[in-house]
Amino acid sequence: MRKIIVVNVTSLDGCYEGPGGNVMAMPMDAAFDRYNLERITTADTVLLGGASYALFQSFWPNVAQDASASATNREFAERYNAVDKLVVSDHATPPAADHPWAGNTRILGRTHAYATLRALKQENGGDIVVFASRVLWNDLLANGLVDELHLMVGATPLGAGTPLFVASTTALRPIGTRTFDDSSNVLIRYRVEQPAV
Secondary structure, three states: OOOEEEEEEEOOOOEEEEHHHEHHHOOOOHHHHHHHHHHHHOEEEEEEEHHHHHHHHHHHHHHOOOOOOOHHHHHHHHHHHHOEEEEEOOOOOOOOOOOOOOOOEEEEOHHHHHHHHHHHHOOOOOEEEEEOOHHHHHHHHHOOOOOEEEEEEOOOOOOOOEEOOOOOOOEEEEEEEEEEOOEEEEEEEEEEEOOOO
16 A cells, blocks of 8 residues: 655744745755655655646756756656656646656546545555645645655744644644754654544
């Protein structure tokens, strides 16, 4: 069976992005980049919401050949270009035929997406990882589809911004923490406790 793993960065006070949607306020550093690379290495599928898909498909393909990018981000971009991508959206369009993601991106309408994801989780394969895509993964969490949350928590509160979570009664159990010599961020991994049926 495959797992859906959400990987996100958050401020100390639980913000997904800073005031005015400022993602650069988030504690994204070299440790966060290395952890994202670790996660995509265990995955064979990336799951995206429509807004993150639009942003990432215009950004990551170019990083792979960008000499000014870090070696970690170049390797991440190469893997991102190669891995299968599932986009849950009623409005997204497939990448152009000459785009690096053209051969491995599938758009799932929201109506049928969750049944498709439940079936995919029953198959053999690597992890299904979610980067960013807050609206999507909160909905997946509410519908019992997320297996683990991996949160990179920064040491500074922002005081305002977009909350990481929407209201949820989901129970989380810590399964590990990690610190980094070159970062004040702390990684906290949680298993999602699915209700008994």
